[in-house]
Amino acid sequence: MSRTSVYRWHKRFQDGREEMRDDERCGRERDVRTPELVEKIYNFLDEDRRVSIQTISTQFGVGVATVHRILHEDLNMCKICAKFVPRVLSDEQKERRVGDSREMVELITSNPSALGSLVTCDESWIYCYDPETKRQSSQWKHFDSSRLKKARQTKSTGKLMMIPFFDSKGIIYIHWVPSGQTVNKEYYVEVLRGFRKRFRRNRPELFKSGRWHLQHDNAPVHNSILVTNFLTEMGVKTLKENLRDSRFEDAEEMKGAVTRVLDTFTLEDYEGAFKKWLERYNKCIEVGGS
Template structure:
């Protein structure tokens, strides 16, 4: 077995070449790990890490999850809808005040206080505060809420076990449309069969 002895200049030249190779490899495949680079370049883990973090100013992050990756036709359709909305806004400046949007969210019986919310100031001599670990309430309900430019237009809890789909939204909107002259409170009492 032969051992290669490097002087300072040769080592620096070798490291510069390895850095350039590392840059090329990372740009070709950004999912390479430091260990992969180490194995490919024959450099130490620390040097590979320094090349990436200090010289290339890179950091390893996870991909952002999106609901779905859109096909070109879907992107085109969204673009057309946005242009139509833009056109309507130019024709009617009050258009946005007529828009109603909705969303649903789980509402828990209680939400435990976060670690940040429960933090407190302490002096060096005082003991560290203790807090029991809490979990979210098992009691939860799905809330559907509709908004316009001024705030909440309608809100309603979904019955337990009911899936929230387009039929549920349609029924809520149709029912609400039929009772526009009544307040949300009156409609709620009617639905529940309780006196106002």
């Protein structure tokens, strides 16, 4: 305490003061996080979930920092953006997803080797130039160093579609769709014919056993009657980061780069991809198929 404060308090006690507490002063109280205010803000948010913190601060006459503490500490709330999904599923579709997931969980749990009998495929666009994402370009820096600047770039118009087929042991077959070709049901059947020939050659024991399943998504092309009939005749039961910021002059250079990236994947990488299916099935069951 300073000498001036000591003299001031000494004079106050000489004048008859007996308390050490400060006198009441006008202005806002220090602690305004009262249960009443918390309830008012909660009711206010119930009316409009998109209201800003600044609006709440102005509405109730409290500081922005106080509103932050009430929202995060007292109400345990945070503001997030809506999650965008390809489509909102109906109740019937959710029930089907849950049923299929439970069936697969039971199959894998009762027979862990079942994952080795699954073959999957998917379509993926490979661009002649695919710029880095914002997260990929992030790097550590000192607080006093300048922030890295990078010109905004877009994907190139040149691209090819790749349809890879693989199991827990690695790549089985890669089909490159010619530029300008539409992947319709007739073309997809021809892709499956090529996969069948390569699968019979690369996985002869599994192919002869007939105890393998092909998993592909529910795209209209995959669910067409023509494709379904072809798979039935075959006796099949249906159940890009490394290339970003690279430029390719032509399709052959692009294919070579993809092959080199796939060669870097280990057996554990492929096995891990299929093991994560079990996690996704359990997650689907937990969220009710959403």
